[in-house]
Amino acid sequence: MSDSVDLQALTRGEKSAWDGFVRRYAGLILSAVRVTARHGIDVEDIVQEVFTRLCKDDFRLLKTYDPARAGLSTWLTIVARSTARDMQRRRQPIQTPIDAVPEMLLAVTDEPREKLRLPDGLLSPRQKLILTLLYEREMEVAEIAAALNIDPQTVRSTHHKAMLKLREHFADSDAAREVK
Amino acid sequence: MSGKGVWSTDRALWQRWQALGGTPPAAEPDALSLAAYAEGRLSETEAEPIEAWLAATPAAIDDIVAAREFEKRPPRVAFEHVLVAARTLVPGTATSAPAGATILPFRPRTTQPWRKALAWSSIAASLACASLVGFSMGSDAYASLSGTQAVDTSSNEGLGTPPSIDSYFSDDSGT
Numbered sequence: 001m002s003d004s005v006d007l008q009a010l011t012r013g014e015k016s017a018w019d020g021f022v023r024r025y026a027g028l029i030l031s032a033v034r035v036t037a038r039h040g041i042d043v044e045d046i047v048q049e050v051f052t053r054l055c056k057d058d059f060r061l062l063k064t065y066d067p068a069r070a071g072l073s074t075w076l077t078i079v080a081r082s083t084a085r086d087m088q089r090r091r092q093p094i095q096t097p098i099d100a101v102p103e104m105l106l107a108v109t110d111e112p113r114e115k116l117r118l119p120d121g122l123l124s125p126r127q128k129l130i131l132t133l134l135y136e137r138e139m140e141v142a143e144i145a146a147a148l149n150i151d152p153q154t155v156r157s158t159h160h161k162a163m164l165k166l167r168e169h170f171a172d173s174d175a176a177r178e179v180k
Numbered sequence: 181m182s183g184k185g186v187w188s189t190d191r192a193l194w195q196r197w198q199a200l201g202g203t204p205p206a207a208e209p210d211a212l213s214l215a216a217y218a219e220g221r222l223s224e225t226e227a228e229p230i231e232a233w234l235a236a237t238p239a240a241i242d243d244i245v246a247a248r249e250f251e252k253r254p255p256r257v258a259f260e261h262v263l264v265a266a267r268t269l270v271p272g273t274a275t276s277a278p279a280g281a282t283i284l285p286f287r288p289r290t291t292q293p294w295r296k297a298l299a300w301s302s303i304a305a306s307l308a309c310a311s312l313v314g315f316s317m318g319s320d321a322y323a324s325l326s327g328t329q330a331v332d333t334s335s336n337e338g339l340g341t342p343p344s345i346d347s348y349f350s351d352d353s354g355t
Binding site: 014016019023026030031032035047048051052064065066070073074075077078081082124126128129131132133135137146166167170 | 190191195197212213214215216218220221227231235239240242243245250254257261262263267
């Protein structure tokens with residue numbers, strides 16, 4: 001879709017530009033927040049909140065949009081979903097499902113907790129992301145590749161390299177503990 | 181390799197790493213950087229802080245996927261009342277907006293009164309039917325039980341008075 005919107009007219013507060021913008025992007029925003037809307041929050045309330053955010057304080061948020069950096073549809077989707085998550089966060093107390101807590105943290109044991117300092121940069125952000133998506137979100141390699149817009153083979157090799165690093169790191173730290 | 185069937189030792193190693201705080205919270209990037217990332221416009225260096233945040237907030241990966249999908253196929257269906265509400269945010273005389281979206285007619289949020297009445301009537305009718313059926317079954321059972329007792333009594337009457345023990349030893353038999 002071409003994002004041909006008169007941004008200048010929009011951020012000047014011209015009613016016709018705003019009406020056109022609303023008509024053009026309401027469907028996108030509605031779809032973007034629909035999947036995130038749970039816990040009794042009305043989708044239409046979230047849509048209204050998104051539009052409110054875009055225009056409040058003299059269009060402050062809308063003025064941060066730079067067409068040279070990203071498409072308007074992409075940016076609006078991110079803004080909409082971020083708004084939906086914020087609304088959910090405000091409505092519900094912070095809870096962590098017990099399944100999401102690693103077993104090591106739940107175990108009742110007299111053994112002292114592992115007191116290791118993780119070396120900075122042992123894993124790259126991408127390696128951490130791929131391992132998180134694999135083991136915490138239980139995503140398939142193909143899904144991860146699609147989400148990150150990379151080749152599935154890159155996902156596999158990144159996983160492999162990350163695991164080599166982790167094995168090496170923990171082997172060293174375990175050996176050091178045994179010596180002590 | 182699959183997310184579900186992946187080696188358990190690798191998973192255990194990852195959990196051990198996580199338990200030590202391997203993925204610390206990262207600063208949330210601005211929406212424009214995330215959008216640029218979704219469109220693949222960032223260099224590896226620029227993408228690093230985004231990926232660090234995504235690793236700490238894995239649910240946000242769905243935002244990236246959705247943004248990419250909507251860029252290709254933008255949804256254009258909205259409800260009229262949603263548009264009306266959003267338009268009022270900017271004051272001014274309403275204009276005839278340009279085409280480019282499918283607008284569905286007003287969808288009321290509240291349930292219409294006749295629907296409520298219909299629902300309550302259905303419940304009442306169901307209860308009435310259940311009561312009638314229950315009453316009828318109870319009546320039949322009572323009637324059949326009463327009938328059985330009556331038959332039993334009459335059969336007893338038909339047998340007459342049980343003979344006394346003396347009758348067995350009387351000489352009426354002629355023997």
